[in-house]
Amino acid sequence: MTVVTRFAPSPTGLLHIGGARTALYNWLFAKHHAEYGTGGRFLLRIEDTDRKRHAEDAVEAIYDGLSWLGLNWDGEAISQFTRAERHAEIARQLLDEGKAYHCYCTPEELNEMREAARAEGRKMMYDGRWRDRDPADAPAGVDPVIRLKAPQDGETIIQDLVQGEVKVDNGQLDDMILLRGDGTPTYMLAVVVDDHDMEVSHVIRGDDHLNNAFRQTQIYRGLGWDIPAFAHIPLIHGADGAKMGKRHGALGIDAYRDQGFLPEAICNYLLRLGWSHGDDEIISRDEAVEWFSLEAIGRGAARFDADKLTNLNGHYIRQSEDSRLVDLVIPLLALSLKGTLDEGAESRLIKGMAGLKERAKTLPELAESAEIYAMTRPLRLNEKADQLVQGVGRDHLDSLRGRLTDVGDWNHEALENAVRAYADSADIKLGKAAQPLRAALTGRTVSPSIFEVIEILGRDEVLGRLDDVLKDL
């Protein structure tokens, strides 16, 4: 039997971090079974039953976010809204079979029921007043809703692949609305019908849906359909332990992209947030597909930890192809340098990326450090760098300029030897010579190996930058 999973976001906002993890787990589970089992498919369904809450750009954000993360879905994304007629048909079928009924309650009546329940400290639910009432009593001018005639005794049990066996007293569940007064389906009906029609075998979603699983189970039973396997994964909380709400870093996935995180870092982080494979931390996409299983998902909610994500991001940056990083960094440089990239910038970036990426944890950080290869002369030195080229620093630079001019083979070994020779002759530590050089050539006190920088910058640029500084003083 082939495994079919689905990611079913509602297009109300953006694809946030929790949704991304849910999508990732669904994708991995399907892929795992496609490659190591008897087949697997990952589907995408937009839950836009309520047109009021449908936003086209939100749908685009979901597509973009999933694509960026590399979570491709099989076939076309399905819009739940387009299936409304099918949903209504099922509701009517249930009605005909006597498993559902018309309810003519007004919103006001429902509100009273809720208030009363609250006052008595009971769970707020519909009292079933139209369940067995004669349809002839129907008031005129009220469009009835269709409610499920849910079982009133016994209990409903679900076997959750993450949470284990979970049961609830049927007395705790009321007769839910299947079809609204205007004939449109509710979420509860739509998910069941769609999951069934799409042949979804495993429903993997946030455990805020755990309670819904009971009600959906009742609908499946009423219809006589097979119930899919459920796997309710714990929610992700903010760093302060509170729910990841709009106020708590529930940023869209695009915000993480803008902050300079790589998709593979985010996926690796999200994978480990709530799932584990022994002590493994760095897990490639292929390993994830091979190892992923529902049993290894933790049951407690996890807090989002930006530090760990950042650390992982640094790892993936170091591992990235230099050319990819150059492509990612150039637009950022164009922005920070206001469009004035030095003409040799790109080729220097390619040569220098290996040394640069070793030191960055995010793309903006990488771009900032890469400025040293893209800036046009004369450089503006920051405060600390400026201090280094004053006084004795300046004297060393003066001498160093001559030493560098004499270097024949312009490569970092030869350059380092020249500077070391100078330091020896001046009886100073290498750092006393290297730091002023770094300051003058990069405008800052931190950079990759200064000899590597000198080599990449090239003789003309180096002597030019040195002269800029020496002339200024």
Next chain:
RNA sequence: GUCCCCUUCGUCUAGCGGCCUAGGACAUCGCCCUCUCACGGCGAAAACACGGGUUCGAUUCCCGUAGGGGACGCCA
């Protein structure tokens, strides 16, 4: 309020009755490497929420308590 779920270092977690003087990772703090900063290496500090059981033996199983979270819409 009612129902459901959860509970190992600050954080993510390993652990599926004895291998645990509880392991790893991030973060923190030392030291080393060193032209700066990173990387890397070595080391330190840091946890089984509490109380009862079950058992020869509980971090692991059961029951309470406390704490946290979620759900209670003609939203999804």
